[in-house]
Amino acid sequence: MQQCDIDPGQQLITLVRKGTRAKQPVPESADAFVWLRLHQEEMHGEVPRGRTQPVWWTLRRPRRPLNYPAAHRMFARANAAVGSDWTLHDLRHSAAARIARDPQLMLSDVQLVLGHAHLSTTEIYLTPDKDEVIAGVLALHARIAEQREKLVPPPPSPGYDPQALSVLFGRML
Known part of the structure; x- marks a missing residue:
C-alpha cells in the first residue's frame, strides 16, 4: 500500500x-x-x-x-x-465477522468489502460462536426482566381493596 x-x-x-x-x-x-x-x-x-x-x-x-x-x-x-498463534488472516476473519453481524449492513455490502466472488463465502462469517449466543440470550433475558419491572399494574376494579388483593395474590402485576 x-x-x-x-x-x-x-x-x-x-x-x-x-x-x-x-x-x-x-x-x-x-x-x-x-x-x-x-x-x-x-x-x-x-x-x-x-x-x-x-x-x-x-x-x-x-x-x-x-x-x-x-x-x-x-x-x-x-x-x-x-503464547498465542494468531495470524494476519485471523485479523481479517475477526473484522469480517464483526461487520457481517452488523444489522445495518447488507451481506452483499460485506461481500464487496471483503472481495468475495460468491455470497456463500461471506455467509461463513454469520455463524456466531457459543459465547456470543450465550451472551446474546442472557442480554435478551435481562431486557425482558427490565421491561417487566417497568410495567405499571392496572388499578383494581372498584370495590376491591388493593391491600387485601396484595395479601391474597402477592405483588400485583
Missing part, C-alpha cells in the same frame, strides 16, 4: 485485490486513520516521503517497508512472547 492509496478525508483506503489485482477503495474506521497518523509521526524524518512511498514501515532498524513477510515475522515474535 502506498501513501496515495490513503484518503483520510473520505475514510477510504485503496486495496489491490489478491485474485483480480483490481484496485478497490474500501471504508476504514476513524481509529485506523488515527493509528496511521501516529505511525507516520513516529516515522517522520526516518523514512522517505512521497505519494508512491509505502504506508507502513518496520519499527526495527534499518527501516524497511512493512510487507507481508515482515508482518508475518512480527506476528510470529508477538505470538512467541504471549
Whole structure:
C-alpha cells in the first residue's frame, strides 16, 4: 500500500485485490486513520516521503517497508512472547465477522468489502460462536426482566381493596 492509496478525508483506503489485482477503495474506521497518523509521526524524518512511498514501515532498524513477510515475522515474535498463534488472516476473519453481524449492513455490502466472488463465502462469517449466543440470550433475558419491572399494574376494579388483593395474590402485576 502506498501513501496515495490513503484518503483520510473520505475514510477510504485503496486495496489491490489478491485474485483480480483490481484496485478497490474500501471504508476504514476513524481509529485506523488515527493509528496511521501516529505511525507516520513516529516515522517522520526516518523514512522517505512521497505519494508512491509505502504506508507502513518496520519499527526495527534499518527501516524497511512493512510487507507481508515482515508482518508475518512480527506476528510470529508477538505470538512467541504471549503464547498465542494468531495470524494476519485471523485479523481479517475477526473484522469480517464483526461487520457481517452488523444489522445495518447488507451481506452483499460485506461481500464487496471483503472481495468475495460468491455470497456463500461471506455467509461463513454469520455463524456466531457459543459465547456470543450465550451472551446474546442472557442480554435478551435481562431486557425482558427490565421491561417487566417497568410495567405499571392496572388499578383494581372498584370495590376491591388493593391491600387485601396484595395479601391474597402477592405483588400485583
